Amino acid sequence: MRQLKRILIVGGGSAGWMTAALFSKLFRGRYDITLVESDAIGTIGVGEATIPAIRKFNELIGLDENDFIRRTQGSFKLGIQFVDWLRKGDRYMHAFGVIGRDLGWLRCHQYWLKMRESGGAGDLGAYSINAAAALENRFMRPDPKMRSSPLGQITYAFQFDAGLYARYLRQMSEAAGVVRREGKVCAVQLRAEDGFVESVTLEDGEVIAADLFVDCSGFRGLIIEEAMKTGYEAWTQWLPCDRAIAVPCARTEPFTPYTRATARDAGWQWRIPLQHRTGNGHVFSSRHMDEAEAERVLLANLDGAQLAEPKRIRFVTGKRRRIWNRNCVAVGLAAGFLEPLESTSLHLIQSSLIRLVRLMPDAGFDPANIDEFNRQTDFEYERVRDFIILHYKATERDDTPFWRHCRDMPVPDTLQRKIDLFRANGRVFREDDELFTEESWIQVFLGQGITPRHPDPLVDVTDEAAIDRYLGDIRSVVGKCVARMPPHPDYVARIVQAP
Ligand code: FAD
Secondary structure (H helix, E strand, C coil): CCCCCEEEEECCCHHHHHHHHHHHHHHCCCCEEEEEECCCCCCCCCCCECCCCHHHHHHHCCCCHHHHHHHCCCEEECEEEEECCCCCCCEEEEECCCCCCCECCECHHHHHHHHHHCCCCCCHHHHCHHHHHHHCCECCCCCHHHCCCHHHCCCCEEECCHHHHHHHHHHHHHHCCCEEEECCEEEEEECCCCCCEEEEEECCCCEEECCEEEECCCCCCHHHHHHCCCCEEECCCCCCCCEEEEEEEECCCCCCCCEEEEEECCEEEEEEECCCEEEEEEEECCCCCCHHHHHHHHHHCCCCCECCCCEEEECCCEEECCCEECCEEECHHHCEECCHHHCCHHHHHHHHHHHHHHCCCCCCCCHHHHHHHHHHHHHHHHHHHHHHHHHHHCCCCCCCHHHHHHHHCCCCHHHHHHHHHHHHHCCCCCCCCCCCCHHHHHHHHHHCCCCCCCCCHHHHHCCHHHHHHHHHHHHHHHHHHHHHCCEHHHHHHHHHHCC
8 A cells, every 4th residue: 555646647538638637637736647648549539429417527627618619619419319210210309407397296207108198298309498499409508597497407518529628638737737748658567466557668668657547548458458458348249339430521500409310220320510510420230231331321321521531440339347457447448438329438437537536546556445436337337338228129120130130139137127117107217326317218218119008107196187287388388498599500609709
């Protein structure tokens, strides 16, 4: 056991610079922080859509939100639209934030389920300010003076250029004392007696020693895997996609406050609108479609004029067996990867970092801290994994071998239990600190066609006329609120043009 003094971050993608930005903000002067990155190797260069928790991270590191929007070519995000997932021609919105308001013991969707049977409920999205505003291409931040109105309950994230974000964080981190070393790590020295990492050696011969190593070196896991042989738990039996092709395109209209995920024959395609361009990419299963065909599908369906050559990426969905191993913590792609269907990767970086801060090995590497970190991190990854699997599993599509495979595959027990519970009475419970809220699960269950056999029996305590009034009121209030919101392009333009 020794006092933590030196931290070495290996890798300068989003993960590396998010780590540097947070640590330099929280621990300035307490630890010596160095970051090594190699321009010759470069970064993955994708990763544009996020979930609302990113705001918390930006706040923690002291970013001004308008400055962030300007410097990262950012836009606002109210949710994700899923097209052709349940069946071709179908679409639904997974919007952030609340759906309607509770009535008595029950969530709004229970009454909606009851009235849907009699055809009097309309679209679930009409009860969510986020979903309704997204479809009208409108956006504003929540108005703190209107907490009881939907206008006070808008929940948002961002779509932004992750490369520019990393550059922004680099500036902040260096200004706060982080030392950046350009260079390629060519060797990692482990202590013979206990396998702890002692130092890394750069190509120019420099040896950098540290007490804590944060491995942000991307998929390869330079320290956690190549040196420490920690092992990887693959989840390809549930998430068969293992390739992506990304193509940046010129900005197109509509400049939407949401990301779109369109199901394709062997995977899905993303559309992410930023100020200066529109991100397009195709995630697919190489067992069901070869790369040339996947690229043809993407190029035939691009939104916006192509700005660069397609970038091909290979991945294995899963995570390291121990994301914190001895004195090395893997963050970002070095820790694991879940495809970007629900925009969770940057979030998993920030939540791992916050967890690490809470369990900081300041006075040495106590196994209790390491085990707790790994327990919590595994739980979070597994629950996000389940949520993503749900989109594939719950489908009526049987038009290609890929979709038939997804529909027929067994799923983890933890997910099956949730599906069974929802199918019975539309119930869902958020467990511990799992990332996705009940509203998220509800929207994806219903959007993917899992219809409860009966709503919660408590809905029958309220008479139908009262339910009808309650639902009608919510729809009308949401509609009026959306009409008061500015168009998303105007809202962003005002921020960009502000002095
Ligand atoms: P990288 O960007 O790969 O960075 C690795 C760093 O390590 C680089 O700086 C590299 O130079 C350095 N390095 C490697 N080896 C050495 C060495 N030997 N010596 C020195 N330095 C070295 N996330 C989201 O939140 N939203 C999304 O919409 C999203 N979309 C994605 C789409 C795809 C197809 C993929 C693959 C990922 C997506 N992600 C998304 C994830 C996101 O891109 C990553 O989580 C994020 O960019 C973090 O990457 P990273 O920093 O871990 O790795």
